[in-house]
Amino acid sequence: xxxxxxxxxxxxxxxxxxxxxxxxxxxxxxxxxxxxxxxxxxxxxxxxxxxxxxxxxxxxxxxxxxxxxxxxxxxxxxxxxxxxxxxxxxxxxxxxxxxxxxxxxxxxxxxxxxxxxxxxxxxxxxxxxxxxxxxxxxxxxxxxxxxxxxxxxxxxxxxxxxxxxxxxxxxxxxxxxxxxxxxxxxxxxxxxxxxxxxxxxxxxxxxxxxxxxxxxxxxxxxxxxxxxxxxxxxxxxxxxxxxxxxxxxxxxxxxxxxxxxxxxxxxxxxxxxxxxxxxxxxxxxxxxxxxxxxxxxxxxxxxxxxxxxxxxxxxxxxxxxxxxxxxxxxxxxxxxxxxxxxxxxxxxxxxxxxxxxxxxxxxxxxxxxxxxxxxxxxxxxxxxxxxxxxxxxxxxxxxxxxxxxxxx
Amino acid sequence: xxxxxxxxxxxxxxxxxxxxxxxxxxxxxxxxxxxxxxxxxxxxxxxxxxxxxxxxxxxxxxxxxxxxxxxxxxxxxxxxxxxxxxxxxxxxxxxxxxxxxxxxxxxxxxxxxxxxxxxxxxxxxxxxxxxxxxxxxxxxxxxxxxxxxxxxxxxxxxxxxxxxxxxxxxxxxxxxxxxxxxxxxxxxxxxxxxxxxxxxxxxxxxxxxxxxxxxxxxxxxxxxxxxxxxxxxxxxxxxxxxxxxxxxxxxxxxxxxxxxxxxxxxxxxxxxxxxxxxxxxxxxxxxxxxxxxxxxxxxxxxxxxxxxxxxxxxxxxxxxxxxxxxxxxxxxxxxxxxxxxxxxxxxxxxxxxxxxxxxxxxxxxxxxxxxxxxxxxxxxxxxxxxxxxxxxxxxxxxxxxxxxxxxx
Numbered sequence: 001x002x003x004x005x006x007x008x009x010x011x012x013x014x015x016x017x018x019x020x021x022x023x024x025x026x027x028x029x030x031x032x033x034x035x036x037x038x039x040x041x042x043x044x045x046x047x048x049x050x051x052x053x054x055x056x057x058x059x060x061x062x063x064x065x066x067x068x069x070x071x072x073x074x075x076x077x078x079x080x081x082x083x084x085x086x087x088x089x090x091x092x093x094x095x096x097x098x099x100x101x102x103x104x105x106x107x108x109x110x111x112x113x114x115x116x117x118x119x120x121x122x123x124x125x126x127x128x129x130x131x132x133x134x135x136x137x138x139x140x141x142x143x144x145x146x147x148x149x150x151x152x153x154x155x156x157x158x159x160x161x162x163x164x165x166x167x168x169x170x171x172x173x174x175x176x177x178x179x180x181x182x183x184x185x186x187x188x189x190x191x192x193x194x195x196x197x198x199x200x201x202x203x204x205x206x207x208x209x210x211x212x213x214x215x216x217x218x219x220x221x222x223x224x225x226x227x228x229x230x231x232x233x234x235x236x237x238x239x240x241x242x243x244x245x246x247x248x249x250x251x252x253x254x255x256x257x258x259x260x261x262x263x264x265x266x267x268x269x270x271x272x273x274x275x276x277x278x279x280x281x282x283x284x285x286x287x288x289x290x291x292x293x294x295x296x297x298x299x300x301x302x303x304x305x306x307x308x309x310x311x312x313x314x315x316x317x318x319x320x321x322x323x324x325x326x327x328x329x330x331x332x333x334x335x336x337x338x339x340x341x342x343x344x345x346x347x348x349x350x351x352x353x354x355x356x357x358x359x360x361x362x363x364x365x366x367x368x369x370x371x372x373x374x375x376x377x378x379x380x381x382x383x384x385x386x387x388x389x390x391x392x393x394x395x396x397x398x399x400x401x402x403x404x405x406x407x408x
Numbered sequence: 409x410x411x412x413x414x415x416x417x418x419x420x421x422x423x424x425x426x427x428x429x430x431x432x433x434x435x436x437x438x439x440x441x442x443x444x445x446x447x448x449x450x451x452x453x454x455x456x457x458x459x460x461x462x463x464x465x466x467x468x469x470x471x472x473x474x475x476x477x478x479x480x481x482x483x484x485x486x487x488x489x490x491x492x493x494x495x496x497x498x499x500x501x502x503x504x505x506x507x508x509x510x511x512x513x514x515x516x517x518x519x520x521x522x523x524x525x526x527x528x529x530x531x532x533x534x535x536x537x538x539x540x541x542x543x544x545x546x547x548x549x550x551x552x553x554x555x556x557x558x559x560x561x562x563x564x565x566x567x568x569x570x571x572x573x574x575x576x577x578x579x580x581x582x583x584x585x586x587x588x589x590x591x592x593x594x595x596x597x598x599x600x601x602x603x604x605x606x607x608x609x610x611x612x613x614x615x616x617x618x619x620x621x622x623x624x625x626x627x628x629x630x631x632x633x634x635x636x637x638x639x640x641x642x643x644x645x646x647x648x649x650x651x652x653x654x655x656x657x658x659x660x661x662x663x664x665x666x667x668x669x670x671x672x673x674x675x676x677x678x679x680x681x682x683x684x685x686x687x688x689x690x691x692x693x694x695x696x697x698x699x700x701x702x703x704x705x706x707x708x709x710x711x712x713x714x715x716x717x718x719x720x721x722x723x724x725x726x727x728x729x730x731x732x733x734x735x736x737x738x739x740x741x742x743x744x745x746x747x748x749x750x751x752x753x754x755x756x757x758x759x760x761x762x763x764x765x766x767x768x769x770x771x772x773x774x775x776x777x778x779x780x781x782x783x784x785x786x787x788x789x790x791x792x793x794x795x796x797x798x799x800x801x802x803x804x805x806x807x808x809x810x811x812x813x814x815x816x
Contacts, residue, residue, distance in 0.1 A: 016464035050484070056424035057488050058495035065494070068502050069487035072480035076458070079477035080465050086473070087466035094476050098506070099551055143507055 003125065003166040004029060007039040007135065007157035011173035012230035013077050014044035016084075022230065023084035025171075026130060030090060035125045037164065039135040039157040040081055042073025063108035067137070067147045071096070074134035074153065082132045092130040095120065097145075100131075102138035102156065104146045111138060111146035112213075113155065116163045133160065151211030158214045162221035170210065175229035176237035177202065177209050179401040180254040184389045187402030191252060193238045198252045201344040201378045206257030215239065250354065251345035254396045256388050258339045260290060261313040262370070263320060264305040267330030271300075277327050278304060278320070285319045287312040291340075291373040291382065305371060307382065310336065338370065339388035342380040343395055355379050361398035367391050411533065411574040412437060415447040415543065415565035419581035420638035421485050422452035424492075430638065431492035433579075434538060438498060443533045445572065447543040447565040448489055450481025471516035475545070475555045479504070482542035482561065490540045500538040503528065505553075508539075510546035510564065512554045519546060519554035520621075521563065524571045541568065559619030566622040570629035578618065583637035584645035585610065585617050587809040588662040592797045595810030599660060601646045606660045609752040609786045614665030623647065658762065659753035662804045664796050666747045668698060669721040670778070671728060672713040675738030679708075685735050686712060686728070693727045695720040699748075699781040699790065713779060715790065718744065746778065747796035750788040751803055763787050769806035775799050 006029065008022050022038075029036050042050075050069050054061040061069075078094035085092035101117030124131045135153025138146050148155050154170060161168035177199065180188040194202075196219035203212040209227055218225045218239055228236025268274055275294075282289050292306040308316045317334060324332050348354050358379055362369055367390065371382035383391050396402060414437065416430050430446075437444050450458075458477050462469040469477075486502035493500035509525030532539045543561025546554050556563050562578060569576035585607065588596040602610075604627035611620040617635055626633045626647055636644025676682055683702075690697050700714040716724045725742060732740050756762050766787055770777055775798065779790035791799050804810060 016461065019465055053424065053484075054488065054491055057427055057492045060495070061491045062494050065487045065490045065502055068490070068504075069484055072483050075480050075483075076461075076477060079473045080462065082473045082476075083462055083469045084465045086470050087468070094473060096476075096553075099553075145504075145507075 002034055003037065003164050004034045005037045005039065005157050005161040005164065005166050005168045007153060007168065007170045008041065008230055009153065009170075009172045010041040010044050010046070012171055013040055013081070016080070019043075019077070019080050020084050020087075022171075023081060023088055023090070025230070026081075026085060027088045027090045030130060037121060037125070037131045037133060037160055037166070038081060039133050039153055039160060040074060040077040041135050041153040042070075043077050046073040046076070064144060067108045067145050070147055071134070071137040071145045074136050078132045078134040082130075085130055085132070090130055091128055092132055093124055094132040094134070096134050097137035097156070098139040098143065100133050102159070104138035104140055104148070106140040106142070106144065106146065108144075108146055110149040111140070113138060113148070113159050116159060118163050121160070121164065149211070149213070151208075151214070154211040154214035155217060158217045158223050158225060161223045161225075162217060167224040167226070168218070170225060170227045171230035172209065172227060173230070174209060174227075175232060175234050176227050177207065178253065180392055180396045181207070181256065184256060185254065185393050185396045185402075188396065189402055191237050192235075193240055194252055195346050196239055196241055197377055198344050198346055199239050201342070201375070202253055202255055205255035205340065205342040205344065205378065205380065206259065207253070207255050250347040250351045251343050251399045251401060252347075253344055254392050254399075254401065255342045255344065256339055256392050257342070258385060258388065259310050260307040260338065260340055260382075261310050262305055262307050262335040262338050262382065263316060264303055264333045264335075265320065265324060265329045266303055266332065267301045268304055269300060269328050270302045274327055275304070278323055279306075281319045281323045282308070282316060285312075285315055287316050287319070291371050291380065293371050307338070307340070307371070337385040338382050339385045339391075340380050340382050341388055341391045341395060342378050343399065344378045346377050348378070349376055357398055358395055361394045362391055365390055365394045367394070410442055411445065411572050412442045413445045413447065413565050413569040413572065413574050413576045415561060415576065415578045416449065416638055417561065417578075417580045418449040418452055418454070420579055421448055421489070424488070427451075427485070427488050428492050428495075430579075431489060431496055431498070433638070434489075434493060435496045435498045438538060445529060445533070445539045445541065445568055445574070446489060447541050447561055447568060448482060448485040449543050449561040450478075451485050454481040454484070472552060475516045475553050478555055479542070479545040479553045482544050486540045486542040490538075493538055493540070498538055499536055500540055501532055502540040502542070504542050505545035505564070506547040506551065508541050510567070512546035512548055512556070514548040514550070514552065514554065516552075516554055518557040519548070521546060521556070521567050524567060526571050529568070529572065557619070557621070559616075559622070562619040562622035563625060566625045566631050566633060569631045569633075570625060575632040575634070576626070578633060578635045579638035580617065580635060581638070582617060582635075583640060583642050584635050585615065586661065588800055588804045589615070589664065592664060593662065593801050593804045593810075596804065597810055599645050600643075601648055602660055603754050604647055604649055605785055606752050606754055607647050609750070609783070610661055610663055613663035613748065613750040613752065613786065613788065614667065615661070615663045658755040658759045659751050659807045659809060660755075661752055661809065662800050662807075663750045663752065664747055664800050665750070666793060666796065667718050668715040668746065668748055668790075669718050670713055670715050670743040670746050670790065671724060672711055672741045672743075673728065673732060673737045673739075674711055674741065675709045676712055677708065677736050678710045682735055683712070686731055687714075689727045689731045690716070690724060693720075693723055695724050695727070699779050699788065701779050715746070715748070715779070745793040746790050747793045747799075748788050748790050749796055749799045749803060750786050751807065752786045754785050756786070757784055765806055766803055769802045770799055773798055773802045775802070
């Protein structure tokens with residue numbers, strides 16, 4: 001019998017009735033001959049509610065205690081799903097991340113998995129049980145409870161699939177990965193197969209279907225991951241390492257990321273060590289910088305702009321204020337009303353003209369590009385937030401990513 | 409610095425504001441020089457809500473999974489209290505029962521503590537931290553999460569106090585143990601000191617202030633336990649092994665227990681082996697029988713009545729139906745509308761006439777006694793449920809247990 005890992009997200013387990021629906025799907029997989037390991041998220045908005053509860057106790061909850069608090073959400077779902085399976089006559093046992101042996105580092109709220117013991121799971125599967133694992137969590141070497149960051153249940157599922165040598169089915173509230181967010185781009189099309197690297201860029205760039213870390217894991221261990229709907233039986237999107245035999249598309253999709261903010265340092269003296277001072281201060285504050293542009297120097301002075309995650313915006317501003325004085329810059333401006341529109345595709349490597357097609361599409365719409373960054377398989381443009389949806393539609397159209405004749 | 413164990417029940421931690429109040433009390437104890445270990449229950453009705461949630465998934469949740477589910481309630485409170493303490497500048501860490509090394513047997517939902525490792529707690533106390541422990545829970549030797557039964561957080565607290573050689577303060581929503589439930593008997597008086605054995609009877613007989621198992625633990629290890637209000641600074645009730653220097657009272661208090669039901673087997677052939685058949689069937693079904701009476705035999709037949717916990721009533725009825733046929737009895741009746749009114753006191757041993765005073769008091773009120781049972785330190789009478797409160801008031805009055813001249 002083959003082992004398979006299922007993962008069900010918060011929407012799929014949002015209430016008792018949905019948990020029973022998930023149990024029926026798991027029972028069917030088991031009847032079909034699979035040994036099933038199920039990873040579950042917290043029910044619906046539970047995690048947000050727990051964080052709000054903490055906020056009513058203190059303005060600055062320590063990360064260790066937040067992890068202790070949040071981890072209960074997945075534990076509740078795991079227990080309820082095991083009960084629902086039992087109700088269908090399917091023997092099942094639930095486990096916390098700690099019980100199942102998911103060991104992480106000690107970086108609370110964004111812990112990385114270091115090792116997973118498969119002993120417990122193998123034992124329970126051999127005994128004929130479905131194994132239900134609370135996602136999103138582990139323990140460090142001192143047995144403190146840790147969590148893996150937003151969407152961390154994806155990582156739990158893919159990591160378990162990796163150590164079990166099993167495929168991983170990610171059941172979610174959408175039926176796959178789309179060429180763009182269908183809410184923004186009505187003509188968006190479901191992608192049948194996507195390369196790990198493409199999915200990685202899509203995830204990093206704002207496609208919320210899968211946590212980027214989960215994709216990295218899948219790529220590293222060659223885990224076959226399929227993203228599909230928990231509400232239907234339609235085939236979803238398969239992540240693979242193989243890009244060659246995939247559809248003959250230059251680009252895979254368009255993403256919109258509204259989770260960044262832009263900072264600009266004005267009239268910076270253009271001499272060695274300035275960039276080191278600016279970005280050194282960001283590194284010290286543990287803030288990741290995404291895009292950076294520096295205007296051409298004029299008369300020995302320049303402007304430096306860069307983007308950071310919106311969550312880090314306040315801390316970044318505070319850290320920079322000190323730097324501005326120290327390096328003799330004229331001042332600082334900031335802009336939270338930005339969005340990053342990107343196109344992604346491994347085919348881009350061997351095709352010319354992708355950038356110019358994108359820029360032309362935006363120009364035709366009269367949309368101003370504030371910043372540009374490129375990699376081998378993606379091009380990103382920062383635009384004003386109000387233009388983002390229109391930009392995504394224009395770019396999606398320009399590359400012909402939409403539904404085609406004969407599409408289901 | 410002396411170690412002290414605090415325990416706060418569900419009402420005391422029912423919301424963020426109350427948790428902050430608890431944190432302030434713990435902070436004061438720490439400022440006064442104590443090293444504090446805090447045991448917490450789940451917030452308010454959380455445990456009942458979790459059980460209701462399970463009921464919406466399945467009618468028959470397995471005990472193992474219920475424990476997994478319920479244990480989250482105390483974990484949430486523990487994390488929130490540690491956060492609230494941190495907010496006051498008091499370093500604190502929270503732990504699950506598992507993390508702190510509370511090992512139990514595998515009897516889910518009513519597990520017994522087998523051992524507690526003090527290593528982790530000692531280490532954290534030495535580091536200057538307040539240690540917040542999720543009550544009510546532990547793990548068995550296979551690391552399955554277990555719970556200790558209703559009120560189990562009391563047992564967690566007293567057991568921790570025992571292994572730490574510390575006194576235990578039980579903070580609750582009443583300010584001590586009373587001579588009777590003040591809601592039933594308005595003149596009830598707070599008891600300053602009570603012997604373990606008396607408290608044990610009071611707890612078993614329906615005084616809900618402390619779980620009986622916690623009192624057994626306290627008695628076994630000589631733990632000084634004080635029950636007091638979490639909403640005031642008034643002194644509470646101290647449990648001790650010393651009864652001699654206590655107030656010169658024959659009786660300590662009156663209790664009312666409505667959690668039993670009565671079963672009667674009619675016209676049982678009066679021959680050897682019949683009682684064994686009846687109560688053997690209860691033992692097989694793992695049902696505890698409390699009071700038993702057998703009418704005087706007439707013409708070779710007798711009626712046998714006994715009481716069981718109301719929770720076991722349905723199972724007891726089902727088990728008995730089979731026995732009735734097998735032993736040739738005429739049939740079975742049952743009565744859920746009963747209550748057990750008891751008087752408790754170690755002084756009873758050396759005083760005569762306690763039983764007759766109680767029976768006279770009930771007779772004066774015209775209350776019929778259905779069953780009687782006695783021990784060295786208690787007398788219990790089963791009466792109709794509708795008479796219970798009146799019975800308690802009459803008995804309380806007859807023994808002069810109420811407020812006296814000069815009482816606070």
